[in-house]
Amino acid sequence: MTPILAIDDDLRAFVAAKPVGESAVFDMSALIRLDTAGAWLIDRTVASLEAQGVKVSYEGLKEGHKILLDKVGEGGVPKPTVPERSSLYVEVVGRIGAAVVAMGLETLTFVEFLGHVLATIWRSIRHPSRFRLTPLVHHMEKAGFDALPLVCLLTFLIGAVIAQQGATQLRRFGADVFTVNLIAIIFLREVGILLTAIIVAGRSGSAFTAEIGSMKMREEIDAMRTLGLDPMDMLVVPRVLALLFTMPLLAFIGDIMGLIGGGVVAVMQLNMSPAVYIERLRAAADFWTFGVGLLKAPFMAIVIALVGCRAGLDVTGSAESVGTQTTSSVVRSIFLVIILDAIFAMFFTAVGI
Structure with a gap:
């Protein structure tokens, strides 16, 4: 079993060497076990090579390893979120409702403050x-x-x-x-x-x-x-x-x-x-x-x-x-x-x- 740091150094050196050609093939036939860290290193290397214009492909990739690589790739690049669009009627009614609720809360706060002021004035009358x-x-x-x-x-x-x-x-x-x-x-x-x-x-x-x-x-x-x-x-x-x-x-x-x-x-x-x-x-x-x-x-x-x-x-x-x-x-x-x-x-x- 090869240490992860050694694999990381080898892959970085491979990318830094800027391989010649328009394509690169990863031979995965001898790969026995693949964990998340290894899958992430492979995905990072593939992304770096593709950024240099190199087309990457796999050989001898087992089905389980392929699923793990796909999941790691999906996690690295988040999918764009499309906001849900509601109808104009629902949006207008929602804004009116929010304004009414805010006005009600503001009114309650104002009445509470008025009561506090009146209580303070009454206390001042009782204690000049x-x-x-x-x-x-x-x-x-x-x-x-x-x-x-x-x-x-x-x-x-x-x-x-x-x-x-x-x-x-x-x-x-x-x-x-x-x-x-x-x-x-x-x-x-x-x-x-x-x-x-x-x-x-x-x-x-x-x-x-x-x-x-x-x-x-x-x-x-x-x-x-x-x-x-x-x-x-x-x-x-x-x-x-x-x-x-x-x-x-x-x-x-x-x-x-x-x-x-x-x-x-x-x-x-x-x-x-x-x-x-x-x-x-x-x-x-x-x-x-x-x-x-x-x-x-x-x-x-x-x-x-x-x-x-x-x-x-x-x-x-x-x-x-x-x-x-x-x-x-x-x-x-x-x-x-x-x-x-x-x-x-x-x-x-x-x-x-």
């Missing part, structure tokens, strides 16, 4: 020493006061645009005097709060995710837990309460600036005096016209803050994850804000408000 006043004031300044210039500018411009477009269209029917009614109803009930919420979601919601995500990436949140500090008390609750307190104020100021923008256009384009504009506003808008928009503000603030904070806590240990979660939080916040606004609109319409 746990409440963090300084972070609350800090985030109220960042999310509220610092956002005022942007909210005022954009709501003023949107109010002016609505008034200009409304006056242009209503003039065709001789009803341009109702432009004030259009501004009051559209801006106070829908556009003012919705525009403010989108600005806050893109500005403050993304900031919440980036701040908490950076702390998560640097393992500062783990350090807080090691020191016995609850990240919900330190990071989440102050941000949620700050946005809850400041969002109605931002919506109120946004409504006022939108009405002022519409008034400027009404005075310039409709030759309406400021006194007449204010009088028509009072006639067009009652308490609920103004209150419906403000009533939506706390709910939208909670949604934006929860989505932003939860996305920050979901950050993993990479900078790419911070960017991904920040983008995701903005998209989810705006989506949920619009859905919430639609639900409120249908509800108030159903109850006659």
